Amino acid sequence: MNFRGKNGSAPATPVAGPSVAPGGRLLDVEDLHVEFRTRDGVAKVLNGVSYHLDAGETLAVLGESGSGKSVTAQTVMGILDVPPGAITGGQIRFKGQDMLTMTEEQRRLIRGDGIAMVFQDALSALNPVFTVGFQIAEQFRVRRGMSRKDSTARAIELLDQVKIPNPARRVKEYPHQFSGGMRQRVMIAMSLALDPEVLIADEPTTALDVTVQAQIMDLLKEIQRERQMGMILITHDLGVVADVADRIAVMYAGRIVEQAEVHDLYANPCHPYTIALLESIPRVDLKGQKLVSISGLPPNLINTPGGCAFHPRCRMARDECLTRTPPLLELAPGRLSACLFAEKLHHSEEVVSGG
Amino acid sequence: MGRYVLRRLLQMIPVFLGTTFLIYYLVNAVPGDPLAGKCGERPCPPAFIAKYRAEYNLDDNVFVQYVKYLGNLLHGDFGQTLSGRPITDIITTAYPTTLKLATVAIAIEILVGITAGVLTGLGRGGFIDNLVLVSTLLLIALPVFVVGFLLQFFVNIKLGIGSPTVSSGAPISELLIPGFVLASASLAYATRITRTSTVGNKGADYVRTATAKGLPRRRVVGIHLLRNSLIPVVTFIGTDFGGLMGGAIVTEGIFNINGIGREVYRAIVTKEVVTVVGLVVVLVLVYLLANLVVDVLYAALDPRIRYE
Ligand SMILES: Nc1ncnc2c1ncn2[C@@H]1O[C@H](COP(=O)(O)OP(=O)(O)OP(=O)(O)O)[C@@H](O)[C@H]1O
Ligand SMILES: [Mg+2]
Numbered sequence: 001m002n003f004r005g006k007n008g009s010a011p012a013t014p015v016a017g018p019s020v021a022p023g024g025r026l027l028d029v030e031d032l033h034v035e036f037r038t039r040d041g042v043a044k045v046l047n048g049v050s051y052h053l054d055a056g057e058t059l060a061v062l063g064e065s066g067s068g069k070s071v072t073a074q075t076v077m078g079i080l081d082v083p084p085g086a087i088t089g090g091q092i093r094f095k096g097q098d099m100l101t102m103t104e105e106q107r108r109l110i111r112g113d114g115i116a117m118v119f120q121d122a123l124s125a126l127n128p129v130f131t132v133g134f135q136i137a138e139q140f141r142v143r144r145g146m147s148r149k150d151s152t153a154r155a156i157e158l159l160d161q162v163k164i165p166n167p168a169r170r171v172k173e174y175p176h177q178f179s180g181g182m183r184q185r186v187m188i189a190m191s192l193a194l195d196p197e198v199l200i201a202d203e204p205t206t207a208l209d210v211t212v213q214a215q216i217m218d219l220l221k222e223i224q225r226e227r228q229m230g231m232i233l234i235t236h237d238l239g240v241v242a243d244v245a246d247r248i249a250v251m252y253a254g255r256i257v258e259q260a261e262v263h264d265l266y267a268n269p270c271h272p273y274t275i276a277l278l279e280s281i282p283r284v285d286l287k288g289q290k291l292v293s294i295s296g297l298p299p300n301l302i303n304t305p306g307g308c309a310f311h312p313r314c315r316m317a318r319d320e321c322l323t324r325t326p327p328l329l330e331l332a333p334g335r336l337s338a339c340l341f342a343e344k345l346h347h348s349e350e351v352v353s354g355g
Numbered sequence: 356m357g358r359y360v361l362r363r364l365l366q367m368i369p370v371f372l373g374t375t376f377l378i379y380y381l382v383n384a385v386p387g388d389p390l391a392g393k394c395g396e397r398p399c400p401p402a403f404i405a406k407y408r409a410e411y412n413l414d415d416n417v418f419v420q421y422v423k424y425l426g427n428l429l430h431g432d433f434g435q436t437l438s439g440r441p442i443t444d445i446i447t448t449a450y451p452t453t454l455k456l457a458t459v460a461i462a463i464e465i466l467v468g469i470t471a472g473v474l475t476g477l478g479r480g481g482f483i484d485n486l487v488l489v490s491t492l493l494l495i496a497l498p499v500f501v502v503g504f505l506l507q508f509f510v511n512i513k514l515g516i517g518s519p520t521v522s523s524g525a526p527i528s529e530l531l532i533p534g535f536v537l538a539s540a541s542l543a544y545a546t547r548i549t550r551t552s553t554v555g556n557k558g559a560d561y562v563r564t565a566t567a568k569g570l571p572r573r574r575v576v577g578i579h580l581l582r583n584s585l586i587p588v589v590t591f592i593g594t595d596f597g598g599l600m601g602g603a604i605v606t607e608g609i610f611n612i613n614g615i616g617r618e619v620y621r622a623i624v625t626k627e628v629v630t631v632v633g634l635v636v637v638l639v640l641v642y643l644l645a646n647l648v649v650d651v652l653y654a655a656l657d658p659r660i661r662y663e
Contacts, residue, residue, distance in 0.1 A: 079566050081558070112569030119567075124560040128659055129582050138578075139568055174658040190568070 025095070026198050026230040027053040027076070027115070032090035034068075034075055034254075037083060043301040045071050047254040047309075048090070050328065053198060058224055058231040060241040060262075062277065063251030066298050069234045072251075073200045077117050078107050094198075112139060116196035118220075120203040122183040126175040132159075132186045133171035139193040158189040162219060181212035188219065192227075199224065200232045205240070217244055238277055242266065247334070250274050253299045253309035256328060259336040270337040270345045272314045308340070316341055360651065367643045372425075374639050375632070379421050382623075382631050407437075411629065424632070433633040437625075442633040445618055450637065453614035456606070457599040459527060459534030460541075464592055468542045472549020472588065473581065477557065487550070491543035499602070503536040503609040520611040530612075537606040541595045548591055552584040559583070586656050593649030597642030 034046035046068050053059050061069050074080045076092055078099070092099045094114055099107060119125035127135060133155045140151035152171065159167035162185040175183055184204060191199060201220060205213035221244050224231045233245060241248060241262065248265045250258040250273065258271040269275045276294045296313030299305060305312060311321040321340060328338040331346045339345065394403065407413070411434075412420045427434060433442035475484045494502065510532055511519040521529045535542075556562065557580055565579040566572075604616030615634055622630035654660045 077567050079563050108569050108571065110569070111567055117567045119560065119564060121560065125564045127561040127565065127579050127583070129586075129657060130579075131658075138570070138574075142570055142574060176659050190564075194569070 024055050025052060026055050027232075028091070028093040029072065029076065030091045030093070032072065032075060032092065033088040034071055034080065034085060035088055036085050041302040044304060045085075045254050045301055046075070046090075047304070049251070049254065049256055051249045051256055051259065053230040053232060055197065055230050056228040057246045058221075058233055058244055060233045060235060060245035060248045061251060062235060062238060062241065062248055064236055064277075064294070064298055066301070067251040068254040069236075069251055070202055071254075073117065073202050073232065073234060077111060077115060077200065079111075079117075112191075112196065113143065113194040114196060115198040115200065116191040116194065118184075118187050118191045118199065118201040118204045121207045122180070122187040123175060123207075125187060126183065126190075128175055131172050131174055132178070132190075136171075136186075136190045136193055139190070143194055154193070155189075158193060159186070161192070161223075162186070162189045164189070180208050181216060184208060184212075184216050185219065188216075188223070192223065195227070196229065198230045198232070200234070202234045203236070204233075206235075206237075213240070220244070238280075250277065253301065253304065255309070255338060256336070257310070257338045259328075259334075261334055264335060268346065270331060270335065270342045271339045272316050272341075272345075273310050275345075276313075276315075308338075356651070356654065360647070363647050363650065367647070370643060371639060375425075375636050376421055378635050378639075379424065379632050380417055382628050383417060383420070385626070387626055424629075428636070433636075434629040436622075436627055436630055442630055445630065446634065446637055449613060449615045449618045449634070452612060453600055453603050453607070453616065455527070456530055456534060456537060456603055456612060456614060457596060459530045460538035460599050461592060461596055463531075463535055463538045464542050464545045464595070468545030468592075469549050469585070469588060472546045473553050473576075473584065475546075476550040476553025476584070477576065487546060491546050494539045494543035497539075499536060499539060499605050500609060502539045503533075503606055506532055506536055507609060523613065533606050533610040533612060536609070537599055537603055541592070541599065545588055545592055545595075549584060549588045552587050553580065556580055556583045582656075586653070589656060590649055590653055593645060593652060596645040597638070600641055601638055 029052065030050050032046050032049040033044075036043045036045055049068065049072050051059065051061070061072070063069055071080065071085070075085075075087060076099075080087070087100065090100075094110055099110065126132065133152055136155035136158055137148070137151035140146040140154050141148065144151075146154070156167045156171050159171060164170055164182055164185050170178070170182075175186070178186060184207075188204070199220075204220060205216050208216060217240055220231070220233070223229070233241065235241060245262050247259065247261055249256050250265075250271065252273050258265070258269065258274045260270070265274065266278070269278055273294075280294055294313065299309050299312070305322075307320075307322040307324055308314070308317075308326050311317040314321065316339075318340075324340060326338045326340045326342070328336050329342060330336055331342055335346070337346070394400070399407075412423050415423070424434070431443070433446065435441055436445075471487050475487045478484055507519050511517050517532050518529050521533060559580075561583075562575060562580050565575045570579075600615065603612075603614055604620055606612070607614045607616035608620065615638070619631060619634050621627075622634065
């Protein structure tokens with residue numbers, strides 16, 4: 001424990017640790033296991049998640065509801081509800097430092113400064129009883145020891161950067177006085193305050209109108225490029241990722257089942273689940289056709305089926321899928337898939353039907 | 356906001372008229388002769404009765420009586436007791452004492468209730484949590500006079516701390532135990548309300564956001580969580596202030612405090628109608644004002660509430 005200043009403010013210097021060259025490794029998640037111990041039993045929510053993020057790139061994490069996208073992000077941020085949650089294995093390294101073994105205080109100093117997060121629903125994620133200016137500026141006051149006046153000035157600058165009109169006036173308003181899109185901009189401004197190296201955006205547009213969704217996505221993309229941040233974009237919407245992400249990681253039942261560069265993934269998905277996901281996107285050129293949804297139910301995480309978790313819903317499933325859990329194998333540099341038939345899918349010319 | 360307060364003040368007029376009329380009517384309707392025993396063993400002489408009836412307008416019907424009473428009130432004239440003591444005199448000596456007692460009670464409610472509520476709300480189960488739950492249940496279940504006599508007996512008399520009766524100046528130190536007694540049930544409610552809202556809010560998204568911003572835990576709890584959890588309890592305590600003043604009757608009896616409660620009690624026993632009405636009219640005013648303050652405070656605490 002170190003006590004600095006009368007309000008216990010943190011050091012004015014950014015997070016310690018080696019600085020990262022453009023393209024250098026920022027975040028490494030390795031074989032992460034998380035479970036929730038609830039009344040109904042133990043839900044194994046993350047069963048060996050591995051992904052990494054380099055400076056300046058955007059990784060999209062895809063997967064249907066309940067696949068563990070948010071839990072992974074919360075574990076990385078250190079805001080998992082413990083209990084009922086428990087980390088039962090794996091490593092998270094931020095610029096090489098193991099985050100799971102460091103002290104809570106070191107961990108806290110990385111939050112906001114090294115890794116920041118944009119939440120899905122800005123209305124509930126912002127504190128209703130404080131002005132947006134207060135909520136942005138408090139980071140400068142508490143973490144950087146800045147004066148009230150300077151920190152408010154910085155808050156106004158940030159609101160301006162996320163293109164909120166009339167920031168000097170709006171800084172004094174409360175979250176409920178903003179429209180949904182503007183409120184998400186506030187959320188983004190807040191996450192940028194301490195100039196983080198990694199930004200995790202957890203379904204930043206799901207709560208918004210379709211027209212506003214595109215604007216927010218553009219804003220995130222622009223900010224990510226300008227600041228050369230590493231960004232993890234969590235979404236279940238394959239439609240939006242194509243023009244934002246560099247790489248995609250597909251999650252199913254608490255594991256990464258496929259990882260690839262965006263174009264490779266679209267052109268040649270190497271996991272039956274990804275194929276099914278791609279087929280479920282509504283397509284403009286196929287207007288009028290029935291939307292394909294993935295048949296079957298998401299797995300019950302308390303009683304995960306043996307073998308490959310996807311086998312009950314998989315069109316390609318064979319007997320061996322019931323007993324063998326497919327490892328996440330590298331098919332080509334940067335191309336990973338966890339399917340027993342990944343090689344076959346990789347080399348087959350048969351791409352997504354109609355693709 | 357200013358317009359809202361003005362409108363609320365105007366709304367208070369019919370409420371004030373309604374409640375005071377009811378009180379006036381009821382106290383007059385209570386059977387019994389106010390003059391009984393006033394003139395020793397004999398019935399009072401007719402001349403005295405006539406003077407009395409004229410002074411209190413007893414020959415008019417109750418509505419006219421009430422209107423005449425109100426007219427006097429508007430001039431600040433609360434009337435006199437049968438023995439000729441101005442009722443404003445009783446009000447100005449008794450109210451400050453009760454106000455002091457109620458303030459001590461409120462302070463205890465805020466300090467003890469909110470602290471215990473937040474602490475137990477943050478922990479999960481555990482000894483302290485159970486202790487607070489059981490003791491608040493006890494305070495809610497026990498009638499005030501039981502709590503009063505118990506504390507008076509054990510703390511004041513057995514342990515010799517403080518004094519079992521409060522001296523005439525009613526110094527704060529002597530009011531601590533009576534204040535606690537007066538606050539006891541509300542204190543228990545305040546603790547439970549705070550505990551419930553803390554439990555409800557600690558898992559809120561904005562608390563998680565505050566943590567994700569890398570704020571120290573004491574700031575997350577002390578600023579972000581607390582500010583939201585206080586909203587319901589502040590409302591409760593504010594509304595309670597008026598209630599405490601009225602509820603002081605029992606506490607003042609136990610500890611022999613010369614406040615409003617005792618005066619009202621004495622006036623009821625001797626059927627001093629005008630005294631009872633006068634004292635209660637002021638109570639109603641305090642109650643209405645306290646409610647207005649609560650509403651204004653509520654808007655200040657929760658910016659989502661807007662009064663137009
Ligand atoms: N606090 C919690 N207590 C118990 N179970 C939880 C908790 N948080 C998450 N879970 C469970 O963990 C699983 C994964 O949840 P998670 O929120 O990561 O899904 P997701 O992939 O983000 O889905 P969505 O797209 O709906 O946001 C779910 O089955 C969920 O029920
Ligand atoms: Mg989620």
